[in-house]
Amino acid sequence: MPRPISRSLLSLAVSTLLVTPLYAAEPAVCKNVRLGVVNWTDVIATSAMANVLLDDLGYSTKQTSASQQIIFAGIRDQRLDMFLGYWNPIMTQTITPFVDAGQVKVLEKPSLEDARATLAVPQYLADKGLKTFADIHKFEKELGGKIYGIEPGSGANTQIKAMIDKNQFGLGKFQLVESSEAGMLAAVDRAVRRNEPVVFFGWKPHPMNVNVKGGMVYLSGSEDALGPDEGRATVWTVTAPDYAQRCPNAYRLLSNLTFSAEDESRMMQPLLERKNPLESARQWLKDHPQDKARWLEGVTTFDGKPAI
DSSP states (O other): OOOOOOHHHHHHHHHHHHHSOOOOOOOGGGSEEEEEEOSOHHHHHHHHHHHHHHHHTTOEEEEEEOOHHHHHHHHHTTSOOEEEEEEETTTHHHHHHHHHTTSSEEOSSOSEEEEEEEEEEEHHHHHTTOOBGGGGGGGHHHHTTEEEOOSTTOHHHHHHHHHHHTTGGGOTTOEEEOOOHHHHHHHHHHHHHTTOOOOEEEEESSTHHHHSTTOEEEOBOOTTBTBHHHHEEEEEEEEOTTHHHHOHHHHHHHHHOOBOHHHHHHHHHHHHTTOOHHHHHHHHHHHOHHHHHHHTTTOBOTTSOBOO
């Protein structure tokens, strides 16, 4: 026959329950997190941060690298759960059909508010007079009639092609050179080392803003061709439409994951030096405990224990 619990132990147990918050474990279906990632350094860096935090909380995260169209379709088809790299307005044309059909959900607040994405030139080319979109065609010969973009199918490339097709800013004879982010940056670096003219798609946050020797300048006078307010942008997280209801704890973590352009640029630098993204994210969390505490506020482990 079991011995009765003493009155003092019973009192201690009850008081512990009263002062300790009760957490619910995440549903088992949420254990495996499927994360879509485009091959942009900023998205790789923030996705790695989410990956490390989720894994440390007891989830099992798998990243799938693909184009933005494939990622949105993957969320629609329930093959992916989330994406931390929707750049508005650069990707808005791509995501709008999915949003309108209720196939994806954009979180209530952006993860990054001070982004920018538009055409740029090295400082020495701006000093020679190429400062606006209308100036580009004046340097057609020196530029070889080329504008360097990013990966095929991206929203940025679509908008640049539209300018060329409409002969906007006199760009009708120009060619868009489509490449990866790394390929574009290699072309820019080569031009800068030779002090040659080059026009390219630039954005922040990104180490390019400090790594382009002599500095870089974003062009003005875009007439909203690459988004309003001269390419200023916000970045948002996207999930499956019902993810907040299915996996509220993981969703809360995503809602907490906000960044500044300056911090993201610093997070991205090790990646350009070929450091492992997950190891770099772990190092950031070690060096910035205040960020870790902010991101884990109100979040639990997968099995329902306080994260912090």
